[in-house]
Amino acid sequence: MTSSRHPLIPRKHLVTFILVTTLFALWGFANDITNPMVAAFQTVMELSAAKASMVQFAFYGGYATMAIPAALFIRRYNYKSGVLLGLGLYAIGAFLFIPAAQYQQFSFFCISLYVLTFGLAFLETTANPFILSLGDKTTATRRLNLAQAFNPVGSLSGMAVASFIVLPQLASEIRNNAGELIFKTLPESEKAAIRIHDLAVIRDPYVAIGLVVLAMFLVILCVKMPATEHNGEKVKASETLRRLWKNHHYTWGVLTQMFYVAAQIMVWTFIIQYADNLGIDKATAQIYNIVAMGLSLSFRFLGTYIMRYLNPHHMLTIFGIGAAICTLGAILWIGIGGLICLVAISAFMSIMFPTIYGIALENVHERDTSLGAAFLVMAIVGGALMPPLQGLIIDQNEIFGMPAVNISFVLPLICFIIVALYGRTANRISSHKPNYS
Numbered sequence: 001m002t003s004s005r006h007p008l009i010p011r012k013h014l015v016t017f018i019l020v021t022t023l024f025a026l027w028g029f030a031n032d033i034t035n036p037m038v039a040a041f042q043t044v045m046e047l048s049a050a051k052a053s054m055v056q057f058a059f060y061g062g063y064a065t066m067a068i069p070a071a072l073f074i075r076r077y078n079y080k081s082g083v084l085l086g087l088g089l090y091a092i093g094a095f096l097f098i099p100a101a102q103y104q105q106f107s108f109f110c111i112s113l114y115v116l117t118f119g120l121a122f123l124e125t126t127a128n129p130f131i132l133s134l135g136d137k138t139t140a141t142r143r144l145n146l147a148q149a150f151n152p153v154g155s156l157s158g159m160a161v162a163s164f165i166v167l168p169q170l171a172s173e174i175r176n177n178a179g180e181l182i183f184k185t186l187p188e189s190e191k192a193a194i195r196i197h198d199l200a201v202i203r204d205p206y207v208a209i210g211l212v213v214l215a216m217f218l219v220i221l222c223v224k225m226p227a228t229e230h231n232g233e234k235v236k237a238s239e240t241l242r243r244l245w246k247n248h249h250y251t252w253g254v255l256t257q258m259f260y261v262a263a264q265i266m267v268w269t270f271i272i273q274y275a276d277n278l279g280i281d282k283a284t285a286q287i288y289n290i291v292a293m294g295l296s297l298s299f300r301f302l303g304t305y306i307m308r309y310l311n312p313h314h315m316l317t318i319f320g321i322g323a324a325i326c327t328l329g330a331i332l333w334i335g336i337g338g339l340i341c342l343v344a345i346s347a348f349m350s351i352m353f354p355t356i357y358g359i360a361l362e363n364v365h366e367r368d369t370s371l372g373a374a375f376l377v378m379a380i381v382g383g384a385l386m387p388p389l390q391g392l393i394i395d396q397n398e399i400f401g402m403p404a405v406n407i408s409f410v411l412p413l414i415c416f417i418i419v420a421l422y423g424r425t426a427n428r429i430s431s432h433k434p435n436y437s
Contacts, residue, residue, distance in 0.1 A: 001044025
C-alpha cells in the first residue's frame, strides 16, 4: 500500500505543473507522427525496412547525443533555461523539413530529425525531474505518472495527423485492384513527380508543430517558474558520476529504461509492417496504432490511480509480464488475432517509462538528480539501436516457415522480460536504501 497525506501537486506549483506537463504532449506528438514515417519513407524513397528505420536511429540518436550536455546545462543554469533551449532546438529541427523536402534527400530528413531531438532531449532531461521536484518526494512517482499521462495525448494527435492527413494523401500508396502498390511499376518521371508531392505532405505537419513550439516558447519565457532545482553546494560532475555508478538501484534502472524504450519504439513503429503482412494498407494500419495509443492513455490514468494503493515496483512487474504475454501472442498467432495482441501490448506499456524513471531516482540525492535524469533520458538510445535490427529481420520475409515480421517481435519480448525482472528486484534493492551522499 502506498498512500500519502501530502498533496500530489501543491497549489503554489499548479501553474508550473500545467505548463511543464504540456511539454510531455509536445514531444509525444513528435515521437508518434515520426513512427509511421518509417513506412512512408520506405515506399516513397524506395528503401529497405532496415534503411527506412534509420529514421528512428536519427530520431533517438539525438537523445543519446544531447542528454548529458542538457544535464550539464541545467546544473549550470536552471530548469526554465533548459526548457527554453529545448523548445528552440525543437522548432529549428522542425523547420529544417522545409529544405529537406526541397532537396529530396533521405539523409537530410534524418539530419532534421536529429536536430529536432536535440530539443526533445533538453525537454525530457528538464521536464521529468522538474515534475518530480514540484512537491513531496513520497508522491513524486505518482506525480510523474500523471504528467506523463498527457504524453499519449500528444502521441494520439501525432498519430491522428499521420492517419487522417499524411498517409491518405500519399500518392505513392495508391494500390491496384489486387491490393499491390503501383508506385514501384511507374516510369522514373512519374515517380519523381509523386515523390515531390509526397515529401511535401510529410513536411507540412512538422512545420506546423514548429510554429506551435515557438508559441509555447514565448509563453514560458513570460511566466515566472519556481527554482526547485538544487541550489546548495555545487559538486563536480565526476563526484556525481561516482555516486550514480555505485547506486545499483539507479544503474539497473537506466539499463531497463533502454530496453523498455527499444520495445516501445519497435511495437509502435512496426505495427504497420505487421498489418501490411496481413494485407492491410498503411492508413488503415495506423488506425490500429491509434487504438494502441488510446489504450496506453487510458491505462496510464488508471495506473496512476492504482499507485495510491499498490507499490509501483509490483505494478511494473505485473505490467511487464502482461506485455510479454501479449508479445508472445503477436509472435505465435498469425492473423488478425496476432495484430490484436500487438495492439494490447500498449495497455501494459502505459506506466513503464515514468515508473522506471521514478523508481530509478528514488535513492538519488537531489544534487545529483539533473545528471541522473540525463542518463535515464539518454537510455532512450535504445529506440535508435534496436529498430534497425528488427528491420533487418523483417527484410528476411520468412524465417522457420513463419512470417519474419512475427519472428521479429522476439526482440521486444526480451525487453519486456527485462522490465518485469527489474520491477521484481527493484523492491529488494530499494529496501536497503544505501547512503550515497
